[in-house]
Amino acid sequence: MRSVDPGKRATGRVALLVATRKGVFVLRSNAARSAWSIEGPHFLGHIAHHAVLDPRDRRTLLVAARTGHLGPTVFRSTDLGASWREASRPPAFRKVAEGEEGRVVDHVFWLEPGHAGEPGVWWAGTSPEGLFRSEDAGDTWESVVGLNDHPKMSDWARVEKVGTPDGPILHSVQIDPRDPRHLYVAMSGAGGGVLESTDGGADWRPLNAGVLVNFAPDPYPEYGQDPHCVRLHPLAPDVLYQQNHCGIYRLERPDERWVRIGENMPKEIGDIGFPIVLHPRDPRTAWVFPMDGTEVWPRTCPDGKPAVYATRDAGKSWQRLDRGLPGEQAWLTVRRQAMTADAHAPVGIYFGTTSGEVWASADEGASWSSVARHLPLVHSVEAAELA
């Protein structure tokens, strides 16, 4: 859950914003988070990659959407989805001169509210890899030229060569709560990996030391890694976690070298997956959803037995959390944006699957229950505290 006051425990009802391949659904909890109602779909038939509520006003809701046949856009609501308006200028790359090869936004993948001290500022990551910024709560978007036209971008965003099954993407826009000019982004598709900017996005550099690449001749290049999800801890912003194509990592700045904390996962489970979720108040606690990364990469939970794994000691040890989840023949896949936490105590953990289920735990993963099923493929799940 994004918050402008991350140290504060949430006490209200939780809303889960579920973006799917066929539209957006909203799940609302009761006060105990023991019962849920579902509302939607919004934008039925649209491919929605992300739905995010602005924690600064708790009213502005942005949805990244396209259809299979209409171009990418951003929809905005300031009344929690009762009414919607489309961005008047959606994210789009610079138009190039005739004869040059210009890039085209295929879809907006990641939406990130800006720094708490910059109300109205939002960031968007796209496929192919691009970073965009809005200063008017998502109505108009500008290309972040410092990255999109960076001299190294042709190396960092190798559009035509590699990418996820849905294309190469820029994701995991993370903002240092101490300094709005200090940013991290990640690129999937064996491009830039994790990049850092300390000047508001004017310039960028790779931050990938220690992160393995097992799909290229050099196992530890400067860039070319495949981060699946990167999270900065809001209360300890020097601490970053990363679920990568090649394991789970932790970085504590000012160090520059990531440490593979996934080595401490059970060997029969491995440390491959897509999302990683942080405890809102304890920077030593994180949750992952391991998936089978052996042989041809099935990307389902190992052995058909779903489990969340948690560490409470910064990755030195991991505990299996599967009470309430199916015990066998459940080949779930959870995408990188489809797992999240709320800010309650105990923390609620949630994940959505590509088979259209949403699972919830109100006790930090100790026990699980299904709160929605038969939905379309879930792209993202975000927990929000309503105004």
Next chain:
Amino acid sequence: MKVWIPQPLRSYTEQRSEVEASGATLAELLADLDRSFPGIRFRMIDEQDGLRPHMRIFVNREEVQGIRVALRPSDEVHIFQALSGG
């Protein structure tokens, strides 16, 4: 001139299937269409002025491949989408 709007884009035209727009080229016509129905152009045409995949535009029932086509006031423009996929 008359422009026929496909169903997936009628949320921009208040559900009208037929609208009026003007321009000496298809590019100008699409710009005029966007002034009347903000946002409709970008759903059809990308930022490099290319037709998006699945978009098909016909002028006087002849399919065109780009937006530089010259138009006359008496022309008819049909916009279609070739729907596919699950």
